[in-house]
Amino acid sequence: MPREVRERQMLDAAVAVFARRGYRAASMDEIAELAGASKPLVYLYLNSKEDLFSACIRREAEALIAAVRAAVDPGTPADRRLWDGLRGFFAHTAAHPDGWAVLHCQARTHGEPFALEVAALRRRLVDVVTQLITETAADGGCTAPLPETEVAGLAHALVGAAESLAGWSNERDGAAASETAATLMNFAWTGLENLSHGRRWAPVAAGGGART
Structure with missing residues (x-):
């Protein structure tokens, strides 16, 4: 899958989780699961949880x-x-x-x-x-x-x-x-x-x- 598409899926999942849980309670495991990706891949593409939230x-x-x-x-x-x-x-x-x-x-x-x-x-x-x-x-x-x-x-x-x-x-x-x-x-x-x-x-x- 192209990186651009995968990143969009991760951001879509992150927005949904951050909206529902809030920044502090949001879990990178839950974001990765919702995006259909592994947690290491989320970190590889979007670095830290803080960077992911900023990107959202x-x-x-x-x-x-x-x-x-x-x-x-x-x-x-x-x-x-x-x-x-x-x-x-x-x-x-x-x-x-x-x-x-x-x-x-x-x-x-x-x-x-x-x-x-x-x-x-x-x-x-x-x-x-x-x-x-x-x-x-x-x-x-x-x-x-x-x-x-x-x-x-x-x-x-x-x-x-x-x-x-x-x-x-x-x-x-x-x-x-x-x-x-x-x-x-x-x-x-x-x-x-x-x-x-x-x-x-x-x-x-x-x-x-x-x-x-």
């Missing part, structure tokens, strides 16, 4: 980024691109719950170097969303460019909300990707539409409600 994180991160990018058609209106990006994100996390569990739950809880791998993924997602927010605001008639700090904050908030919703959706046996994406899109779009037209929320004196 990188593979699942790349697959998620690729899915989001592939879902966005550059020729469509900006709001449609944002919608398609969200739908691509939720479709992928629903179709690959073990991969998402490794990224969102397992890798975050074990410190370096795993948390650094996830942080790098998050930065890439934020970069994608930052561009989409900027383009959406401009296409929506924003009279002046939104401040960079505001766009960055919105992008981080949107990515954080998407991460939380993906976990929530998967715990419910995977709500439809379009349904979950629409939930977040409606929330985000209301704010972006207001910002695009210069309508901003601001606090007022106690008892006076809020003003825009």
Whole structure:
């Protein structure tokens, strides 16, 4: 069997075991058995358990980024691109719950170097969303460019909300990707539409409600 195919089988097995057991409780014996390979062969191809877990994180991160990018058609209106990006994100996390569990739950809880791998993924997602927010605001008639700090904050908030919703959706046996994406899109779009037209929320004196 070609090495590339064998390694993919090992990584598939490792993702399933790490998602189910967690990094510390996962057994290389169980991973090897699920992959249909010997444990020495797993070590030969992928070195240590730490290296194997890192390889799983990188593979699942790349697959998620690729899915989001592939879902966005550059020729469509900006709001449609944002919608398609969200739908691509939720479709992928629903179709690959073990991969998402490794990224969102397992890798975050074990410190370096795993948390650094996830942080790098998050930065890439934020970069994608930052561009989409900027383009959406401009296409929506924003009279002046939104401040960079505001766009960055919105992008981080949107990515954080998407991460939380993906976990929530998967715990419910995977709500439809379009349904979950629409939930977040409606929330985000209301704010972006207001910002695009210069309508901003601001606090007022106690008892006076809020003003825009």
